[in-house]
Each structure stands twice: as C-alpha cells, then as structure tokens.
Amino acid sequence: MRVLGVDPGLTRLGIAVVDGGTGRAVTAVAVDVIRTPVDDDLAVRLLKVADGVEAWLDRHRPGVVAIERVFSQHNVRTAMGTAQAAGVVALAAARRGLPVMFHTPSEVKAAVTGSGRADKAQVTMMVTKLLRLTEAPKPADAADALALAICHLWRAPVRNRMAEAEARAAEFAKAHRARLAAAAAQARSGSGTVAK
Template sequence: MRVLGVDPGLTRCGLGIVEGAPGRPPKLVAVGVIRTPTDLDVAQRLVLIEAGIEQWIAEHAPDAVAVERVFAQHNVRTVMGTAQASGVAMVVAARRGLPVALHTPSEVKAAVTGSGRAGKEQVTSMVTRILQLPERPTPADAADALALAICHVWRGAGTSRRQEAAQSELEARARAQSQVQVAKVQAALAQATQIRQAQLRAVRGGKR
C-alpha cells in the first residue's frame, strides 16, 4: 500500500509518501512541504495547496490519503487555516477517487513511538529510524506527514477490516429487519383476508 500523508497547514503543508504493509517496515517514496506566501489572500493560498497536492498524487499515484484530524486550539486563526488546508486535501483525494482517512495526533504518535503523548522531536526521531533515513526530515511538518502515512500503513488494514465487519453487520441487521417487516405485512394481509372472507360468509348467510 502506498499512502500520502498530509499534515495540513496554510503556511506549510507537509506531504509524505511511504509504501508498505502492516507488520513490515515501510519505505520512503517522497517527502516535502508546500509553502504559501503569507501576503496572498487565503483563497489564493488554498489554490496553491490544491495544485501542489494534485501534482503529488499525479506523480506518485498513492492508494490512499491520510490527513491529520483537526482539533480546536487556542489560536483560532491557526486552526482555521489548518482546517481549510485539510478540507482541500480531502477534496483533491475524493475527486480522484482515493480513500481518505483522518488520524488524530495522539493516534499517530502512538503508532510511531508507542506513546500518544510523544513530542515532535521524538516523532521525528522515530520516523527517521523506521524509514532508515540518512538524516532527519525537516521541517517538522514533513516529518509529521510521514508519521501520518506510516500510521495509516500500519493501522489502515485493520481499520478497513473493522469497517467491513461493521458494514456486514449492518447489512445483516437490515436484511433481518426487512424480513420481519415482510412477515408483518404478510400476516396483516392474511388477517385482512380472513376478516373479508368472514364478512362475505356473513353477508351470504344473511341473504339466505
């Protein structure tokens, strides 16, 4: 599985692509950052981010896209930009028919370091070790994007199986409910038929 990890941000949007499978060390495919000038309008900056992600998907052909789930922060302006960049990433992926997964920061940290409270330095160090890189990926946005991709490679298959199992259970419940509804309708029709027949017999008996 080849996964594009996106660490959303308006000024710096980290991108990292890894290839691998659950239980196996993933390999680095590409890593980088999309930067947008702060003097541009937000709409123009989002267009630049969209174009950059489009280019990466076209060039590297990932099988899925993993995006960091945005949480509220004290700096409302920062979280707004992060959410907007996140939305752009999801739209680009959906437009190309790629599955999109959202992973929380603690989930990514736990997958990469074993602790959901790990700091950025620890995450970067573990990403460097897992991918056997000659040097640490910089800036932190790039390392976080790789961590997202690694997290999805290692956990994505399990998540898919759980989703498939849940979907199968829902479908089974729907079929069972449908069968119950059909049985109820059939019983109601049979009862109505019996009542109608009884009424006809009563009418015929009265005519005699």
C-alpha cells in the first residue's frame, strides 16, 4: 500500500509518500515541504497548497491519504490556517476518489515511538531509523509527514479488522433481533388460540 502522509500547515505543509510491505516493512518514496509566503492572500496560499498536493498525487499515485487531525491550538489564527490547509488536501484526495484518514498527533507518536507523548526529536529519530534514512528529514514538518504515513500503514490493518468485526457483529445482532421478533410474534399468535 502506498500512503501520502500530510502534516498540514499554511506556511509549511509536510508531505511524504511511504510504501508499506509485508509485516511492518516501510520504505520512504519521497518527502518534502510545500511552503507558502505569509505575505500572500489566504486564497492564493490555499491555491498554492492545492497545486502542490495535486502534483504529488499525480506523480506518486497513493492509495490513501493520511492527514494529521487538527486540534485547537493557543493561536486561533494558526489553527484556522492549519485546518484550511488540511481541508484543501482532503478535497484534492476526494476528487480523485482516494480515501482520506485522519490521525491524531498522539496516535502518530504512539505508532512510531511507542509513546503518545513523544517529542518531535524522538519522532524524527524513530522515522529516520524505521525508514533507514541516511540523515534525519528536515524540517520537523517533513518528519511528521513520514510519521503519519507510517502510522497509517501500521494502524490500517487493525482498523480494517475492527471495522469488519463490528460489521459482522451488527449483522449477527440484526439476525438475532429478527429471530426474537419472529418468536415473539409466533408466541402472540399461538396464545390467541384457545385450547379445547
């Protein structure tokens, strides 16, 4: 499976492509940062993000896009820009019919380092090690994009199995309710007759 990982941001958007192999084998395909000038109008910046992401989607043809879920930050303006950039990425993926998955920062950290409270240096170190890179990806946005792709590759099989199990459980529950309803209806119709 090929995953496009995105660490959304308006000034710097980390973007990476990682291929998943058998087991937990992962291979970095490409990593970079899409930058937009802070002096540009918001609409122009979002257009530059969209153009950059669409070029990556066309070039690398991922099967899924993994985006970091935006949480409220102390700086509302930064949070809004981050959320808008994430929306542009999700839209570009949806236009191509690609599934989009959102992962929380703690999910990503836990998947890559084993701790949901890991700092950026720990995430970068583990990404470098897991992907057998000769040097650490910089800036941190690039490392975070790689970590998002790895997180999705490792968590997707578990999520899929859980979704399948939930779907089977729902089907069993539906069939069980139908049998109970049929038995109750039969009992009601049987109790209406008087034995002679």
